[in-house]
Amino acid sequence: MSRPKNQNYKGHGLSKGKEREQRASIRFKTTLMNTLMDVLRHRPGWVEVKDEGDWDFYWCDVSWLRENFDHTYMDEHMRISHFRNHYELTRKNYMVKNLKRFRKQLEREAGKLEAAKCDFFPKTFEMPCEYHLFVEEFRKNPGITWIMKPVARSQGKGIFLFRRLKDIMDWRKGTAGKKLTSSEAQPARSAVNPPGGHDARSSDDQKDEIPVENYVAQRYIENPYLIGGRKFDLRVYVLVMSYIPLRAWLYRDGFARFSNTRFTLSSIDDQYVHLTNVAVQKTSPDYHPKKGCKWMIQRFRQYLASKHGPEAVETLFSDMDNIFIRSLQSVQKVIISDKHCFELYGYDILIDQDLKPWLLEVNASPSLTASSQEDYELKTCLLEDTLHVVDMEARLTGREKRVGGFDLMWNDGPVSREEGAPDLSGMGNFVTNTHLGCVNDRKKQLRQLFRSLQSQKKASS
Secondary structure, three states: OOOOOOOOOOOOOOOOOOOOOOOOOEEEEEOOOOHHHHHHHHOOOEEEOOOOOOOOEEEOOHHHHHHHHHHOOOOOOOEEOOOOOOHHHHOHHHHHHHHHHHHHHHHHHHOHHHHHHHOOOOOEEEEOOOHHHHHHHHHHOOOOOEEEEEOOOOOOOOOEEEOOHHHHHHHHHHHOOOOOOOOOOOOHHHOOOOOOOOOHHHHHHOOOOOOOOOEEEEEOOOOEOOEOOEOEEEEEEEEEEEEOOEEEEEEEEEEEEEOOOOOOOOOOOOHHHHOOOHHHHOOOOOOOOOOOOEEEHHHHHHHHHHHHOHHHHHHHHHHHHHHHHHHHHHHOOOOOOOOOEOEEEEEEEEEEOOOOEEEEEEEOOOOOOOOOHHHHHHHHHHHHHHHHHHOOOOOOOOOOOEEOOEEEEEEOOEOEOOOOOOOOOOOOOOOEOOOOOOOOOHHHHHHHHHHHHHHHHHHHO
């Protein structure tokens, strides 16, 4: 990562020279009937607006964004929950294109060692347009496993594993020559097409948005790290308040999602072995609704530390920080950074047997429906803290490095865990301000934060 800059903290979304005025009540709107609605309705001073009423805060779905963003006037204080073209990071094919381009740029500007820090996504080809390149690569490595994923479907739909070219030929015949209606034949990149992990409503929104069923063919990670013989991936939450400058927060909590069936490469057709999506696993015959198939990320971190020692775990979690930052930097120049927008991303990370993390995908609408009581509590706290950071109430100073469970990870440069200016002499004492999987004493921290802010206001008045 680039050298840390002396942090002169920029307020998130505050106009230069004046803070947003404090509002007596916040009018909110959303169409998502899940944990989010519970959190919004219980927030002091927030009032629900229905239909065409005026709003201050809108947790919108992507179909609203696509149809209305360009025609909606927004006052200074108004906020919505997506960036206009978030799909540059959250559609599987665009994410890979942007990462490949960013890697080439780094190689030109900073050399191969720096560029190698972007080697955290499996070899990927967009289908059908890169079919011939894929076949060339496939023939170089016969016998390995590949995974096919539709670029803009969610919850594991349409995914399959294969080892023979015949399987992909059959798939190709199925999509070749599909005629488009005039409404479908719009350029795909102008449509808002986010991928997996959505609530059912969000994934329904995107059914007819892609002209042809585009897929990515990706080298399958054949050596995943297993716990109890089962495969899992991690869901981690990153909140971006601005792309120019890049200002990103990392949430301390998250979870590991386990498959219900022991891992084996001898059965590549069994989705319960290979896909960890909860939507897939809960249809398994031996799924237990109360037990679920999730571990909180704190438990996962403790497990790894007991098996491999704290140093190996620190390295792994630092490598994950690198994934979050590099992926955001890869789209920094293409995402339209609008001061009214914020985005809560759900990152899906797979760990292999060498404790190397791999980026599978980034979700623009991570599921906010709870699959257990523990999951409900996590998502409630996550959403409450997201609203604290978005700060419709204008209570924060803009200099905070922690708000509840969120730690400021990047603020136009890496953020130091220590107070004061970071050490610039070769990054000697620099420790990044991230605490994924660490203790989350958020209630205590929020009490102290808001008490301190009240005292400062009283002192200055």
